[in-house]
Amino acid sequence: MARCQSGWLGSVLVTAPASMLERLNDEQRLAATHQGGPLLVLAGAGTGKTGTLVARAAWLREQGVQASRILLLTFTRRAADDMLARAQPPGTAAADRICGGTFHAVAHRIIRANAESFSLPPEFSVIDPADVAGVMDTLRSEHDLVAVGRRAPRAAVCADIYTRCVNTHTPVPEVVAAGFPWCRNFTVQLGAMFRDFAGYKRRHGLVDFDDLLLLWRAALADPAGGPALRQMFDAVLVDEYQDVNAVQADIVRLLRPDGRGLTCVGDDAQAIYAFRGSDPAHLRQLSADYPGLTIVRLTRNYRSRQALLALANQVRPQSAGLELALVADRGTGAPPQLVRCHDEATQAREICGRVLEAYESGIRLQQQAVLVRSANHSDVLEIELSARAIPYVKYGGLRFTEAAHVKDFLAAARIVANPADDIAWFRLLRLHEGIGPVLARRVIDALRLPEPSPLDRWPEAALQLPPRPEPAVSATVGRLTAAAAVERTAERATAILAALHDPLRARYADADIRLEDLQRLADAAASRPSLQDALVELTLDPPVSGSDLAGRPRLDDDYLIISTMHSAKGLEWPVVHLPQLIDGAVPSDMALSSRAGLAEEHRLFYVAVTRARDQLYLYAPLRLHHHRAARDDRHSYAQLSRFLGTAELAHCDIVEAVPPPPVVPRLGALAATVDSSLESLWGTS
Numbered sequence: 001m002a003r004c005q006s007g008w009l010g011s012v013l014v015t016a017p018a019s020m021l022e023r024l025n026d027e028q029r030l031a032a033t034h035q036g037g038p039l040l041v042l043a044g045a046g047t048g049k050t051g052t053l054v055a056r057a058a059w060l061r062e063q064g065v066q067a068s069r070i071l072l073l074t075f076t077r078r079a080a081d082d083m084l085a086r087a088q089p090p091g092t093a094a095a096d097r098i099c100g101g102t103f104h105a106v107a108h109r110i111i112r113a114n115a116e117s118f119s120l121p122p123e124f125s126v127i128d129p130a131d132v133a134g135v136m137d138t139l140r141s142e143h144d145l146v147a148v149g150r151r152a153p154r155a156a157v158c159a160d161i162y163t164r165c166v167n168t169h170t171p172v173p174e175v176v177a178a179g180f181p182w183c184r185n186f187t188v189q190l191g192a193m194f195r196d197f198a199g200y201k202r203r204h205g206l207v208d209f210d211d212l213l214l215l216w217r218a219a220l221a222d223p224a225g226g227p228a229l230r231q232m233f234d235a236v237l238v239d240e241y242q243d244v245n246a247v248q249a250d251i252v253r254l255l256r257p258d259g260r261g262l263t264c265v266g267d268d269a270q271a272i273y274a275f276r277g278s279d280p281a282h283l284r285q286l287s288a289d290y291p292g293l294t295i296v297r298l299t300r301n302y303r304s305r306q307a308l309l310a311l312a313n314q315v316r317p318q319s320a321g322l323e324l325a326l327v328a329d330r331g332t333g334a335p336p337q338l339v340r341c342h343d344e345a346t347q348a349r350e351i352c353g354r355v356l357e358a359y360e361s362g363i364r365l366q367q368q369a370v371l372v373r374s375a376n377h378s379d380v381l382e383i384e385l386s387a388r389a390i391p392y393v394k395y396g397g398l399r400f401t402e403a404a405h406v407k408d409f410l411a412a413a414r415i416v417a418n419p420a421d422d423i424a425w426f427r428l429l430r431l432h433e434g435i436g437p438v439l440a441r442r443v444i445d446a447l448r449l450p451e452p453s454p455l456d457r458w459p460e461a462a463l464q465l466p467p468r469p470e471p472a473v474s475a476t477v478g479r480l481t482a483a484a485a486v487e488r489t490a491e492r493a494t495a496i497l498a499a500l501h502d503p504l505r506a507r508y509a510d511a512d513i514r515l516e517d518l519q520r521l522a523d524a525a526a527s528r529p530s531l532q533d534a535l536v537e538l539t540l541d542p543p544v545s546g547s548d549l550a551g552r553p554r555l556d557d558d559y560l561i562i563s564t565m566h567s568a569k570g571l572e573w574p575v576v577h578l579p580q581l582i583d584g585a586v587p588s589d590m591a592l593s594s595r596a597g598l599a600e601e602h603r604l605f606y607v608a609v610t611r612a613r614d615q616l617y618l619y620a621p622l623r624l625h626h627h628r629a630a631r632d633d634r635h636s637y638a639q640l641s642r643f644l645g646t647a648e649l650a651h652c653d654i655v656e657a658v659p660p661p662p663v664v665p666r667l668g669a670l671a672a673t674v675d676s677s678l679e680s681l682w683g684t685s
Contacts, residue, residue, distance in 0.1 A: 338618045347579055351579060417532050
C-alpha cells in the first residue's frame with residue numbers, strides 16, 4: 001500500500017508544540033496532550049476545536065509518532081483548508097508532515113494508488129451525484145419505471161433512494177417507507193435497478209462518491225488488506241465526527257479497532273446533515289464502542305457574547321452524558337432581539353432597516369448575514385433589498401461545476417482520461433447539433449466501450465452518424481484523441497479546451513463568457529500532477545463559482561450575505577438576522593413526520609443561533625399572505641417557532657414592528673357622510 005507522501009491529499013507542517021500549547025486554554029491543552037486510549041473532544045460552537053486538533057497532532061509528533069503516520073480526516077474541504085491555512089508554509093521533508101484530507105479524498109488516493117487491488121482500471125472515473133442520476137435515467141426504462149401509467153420515481157429520486165440505502169445500511173423497502181412512501185409500489189423495480197447500476201459502473205470504469213467509501217471500508221475489513229491499510233498510520237484524528245454516516249463510522253472503527261491513537265472531535269448538537277445519511281448517534285455510540293473512552297469538553301467560546309450564548313445554551317438540545325454549556329470569552333454584550341412583525345413585507349423592511357443602521361455605524365455589509373431555513377424564505381427580502389439598492393450574494397444554490405458548459409468540459413476531459421466512460425460520451429455527443437439521445441446511444445454502442453481502446457474504433461462508430469453532424473463530431477473526437485496522446489497536464493488541458501471551442505460556440509449564445517470560465521478551469525487543472533487528479537478534485541470539492549478559480553477580486557466590493565442555515569455551518573458574522581421563525585418554516589413542516597426530523601430541525605436552529613458574534617436579530621411575521629402578488633388580502637396567522645418557548649424568550653428583548661401607516665390619513669366618519677349625501681335620492685319616507 002502507498003504511504004502518505006508530500007503533496008498527497010494535502011499536508012500540515014507540524015511545528016514545535018511548545019508555542020501551540022501556550023496559546024491553548026486549560027480545556028484545549030488537556031485535549032491536545034491526552035495520553036492513553038481513545039479520546040472524544042466534545043467541542044461546542046466557537047471553542048477553537050481546529051487549533052486544538054492541530055496542536056494535538058503536533059504534540060503526538062513530539063511524543064515520537066512519525067508525522068507521516070498521523071492521519072487527519074475532515075468532513076468537508078472547508079475544514080481541511082482551514083487547518084492547512086493555520087499551518088506554516090511547506091519547507092521540510094515529507095516525514096515532517098501529517099496527512100490530511102476529507103474521507104472521500106483519502107479514500108480516492110488509496111484506491112487510485114492500488115486500483116488493481118480494488119479490481120478497478122487505473123484510469124477509472126469518479127462521477128458526481130448528477131452523473132449518478134444520469135445513469136439511473138438510462139436504466140429506468142429497463143426496469144418498468146417509465147411510462148407505467150402512474151407516477152413513478154424519476155432519476156433524481158432514484159439516486160437519492162440509492163445513496164440513502166448505502167449510507168445508512170438500510171434496505172430499499174425501509175428507506176422508501178420512511179422517506180418516499182409514494183414509491184412503495186416500485187421497491188422491487190428499484191432494488192433490481194440498483195443491482196444493475198453496480199454492474200454498469202464496473203463495466204465502464206466508474207466510481208461514485210459512495211463507492212469510494214464502500215471500497216475503503218471493504219479493504220479495511222478484508223483479512224489481507226485491512227492490516228496493510230491500518231499499519232499506514234499510528235494515529236487517526238477525525239474532525240466533525242457528528243457528521244459521519246454509517247460507512248464513515250465503520251471506516252474509523254476499522255482503522256483503530258482498539259481505539260489506540262484515535263481522537264474524535266465533534267458536537268452532537270451540531271449534527272445537521274441527516275439528508276446525507278449522517279447521524280449523531282455515531283458520536284454517542286463511541287462510549288459503547290470504546291469502553292475506555294475519555295471525554296474532554298471545550299466550553300470556552302471565543303465567538304459570541306455571553307448574552308447570545310445564554311439563548312444558545314437554552315436552545316441547545318442536550319444528550320445524556322454529553323451535556324455542554326458555553327461560556328463567553330468576549331464579555332456580556334447585547335441580548336438577542338426578537339422582532340414580531342405584522343407580515344413578511346414588514347419583516348423585510350425591518351431587516352433592511354437594521355442592515356443599513358449597522359452599515360452606517362461602521363459594520364460592513366459582508367459582516368452581516370441573513371440565514372434562512374429554505375432558499376425561498378428570502379424572496380420578499382430580496383425584492384426589498386433591490387428596492388433599497390443593498391447589494392447581496394446568496395449562497396446555497398447552483399455550484400460552478402453544475403453549469404452546463406462546465407459539465408461539457410469535464411465530460412470531454414473524462415473521455416481523455418478514461419475512454420470507457422459511458423456518461424461522458426453521452427454528454428459529449430449530445431453537445432453537438434443534430435445528436436439526440438437515441439442516436440447518441442447508438443454511437444456509444446458502436447464504440448463498444450467495455451473493450452480496450454474505444455477511441456480507435458471511432459471511424460467505425462462515426463458511420464452511425466447522419467452526414468450533416470458527422471464532420472463536426474468527428475473533428476471534436478479527433479482533437480480529443482490527440483489530447484489523449486499528450487503527456488503534460490497543462491498541454492492536455494489546453495488541447496481539451498481547444499477541442500470544445502467549435503461545439504460550444506454553436507451551442508451557447510454567450511459562448512465567449514463560458515469559454516473564459518473554462519479557461520480558468522483549464523488553468524486550474526494544469527497545476528495538478530495529472531488530469532485524473534484534477535478531475536477528481538473538481539468532482540469531490542467543486543468551486544462555488546468561476547471566481548473561486550481566479551482567486552479573490554482586487555476590488556473588495558461590499559455585499560450582504562444571504563445563506564441557508566446549512567451552508568452557514570462553520571461560519572460566523574458580527575451581525576446575524578434569522579427571519580421566518582414560525583412553525584412550518586423553523587422547524588420546516590417537511591421534517592415533522594418523525595421525531596428524528598424534528599430533532600434535526602432543533603439542532604439546525606442551534607447552529608444558526610451560534611453563528612452570531614455580537615448581535616442577533618430574530619424575526620417572526622404574524623401574517624402569511626396566500627398570494628403575495630395578487631390583489632386580495634387572504635392570509636393565515638403564523639405561530640411563533642416552538643423552539644422559542646418561554647425559557648428561550650426570557651433571554652431576548654422583544655419588540656413589535658407595525659406596518660407603515662396608510663398613505664391616506666384617518667378622515668373621520670366618512671361612511672356616515674356618504675350615507676347622508678345619498679339620502680335625498682331615496683325620496684320621503
